[in-house]
Amino acid sequence: MPDTKKILLVSDSHGQNHNLWRILEKEKPYNIVVHCGDYEWTETEIRNKAGCDVYLVAGNNDIYGDLPDQAIFTFGSHRALVVHGHRHRLYAGLQTMMYAAKEAEADFVFFGHMHRPVQETYEGITFLNPGSVTFPRQEDRKATYMTLTYGDGPDVKITLHKM
Numbered sequence: 001m002p003d004t005k006k007i008l009l010v011s012d013s014h015g016q017n018h019n020l021w022r023i024l025e026k027e028k029p030y031n032i033v034v035h036c037g038d039y040e041w042t043e044t045e046i047r048n049k050a051g052c053d054v055y056l057v058a059g060n061n062d063i064y065g066d067l068p069d070q071a072i073f074t075f076g077s078h079r080a081l082v083v084h085g086h087r088h089r090l091y092a093g094l095q096t097m098m099y100a101a102k103e104a105e106a107d108f109v110f111f112g113h114m115h116r117p118v119q120e121t122y123e124g125i126t127f128l129n130p131g132s133v134t135f136p137r138q139e140d141r142k143a144t145y146m147t148l149t150y151g152d153g154p155d156v157k158i159t160l161h162k163m
Contacts, residue, residue: 006030007075008050009146011084011112012132014061015040019133019143019163024049027147032075036112036130037062037084059084059112072104076150081106085113085129094120094127101125108156117144117160128158 008030013020024033033050037059047054058067062084071082081104088096090113101109102125109127111118115137118129131144138144143163150156 004149004151005032005075007032007034007148007150009034009036009110009128009130009148010133011036011130011145012038012059012115013040013042013134014038014132015042016134017042017045020046021049022163023133023145023161030147032073034080034082034110036082036110037086038112041065043067055082057082057084060086070100070104072106075148076152076156077154078108078150078156079104079106080108080110082110085111090114094122097127098122098125101127117146119146119158119160126156126158130160133163 008027033054035056037057038061040061043056055071056067057071058069073080081101097109111129114129115132115135117131120127130146133143133145136143145161147159148156
């Protein structure tokens, strides 16, 4: 993809940011950083270290912050909805988030909460959970995050990274 840009997608650092700081350094350059919640009082540090546009949403453990429950932004020719997921009955499936995505006219949903990576597409909407950079719950227990590279067209390359 000529003239590509990059999104760094992370979640569930829970204030223990040693892996997040390593990821931010390793993945440079990027244009956007998205944190899908449970950052636990480290919003300012994340914004300062990223040095680019940052989208953060409140997770179930971010009760003392004033971040919104969701964010909506565009990248390339796409529109993304960012939520933590704890308000969307995730363990029953992605249906509630599907309704939220349609209401937001989003074709991507970035979410966290489960501490496991997810990449699924339903009805033209791509749902991405980067897993957790601190407390992974999938079988191999490796910290995970995602990168998305894109240009002006519709193509988006999604890569899951394990630490």
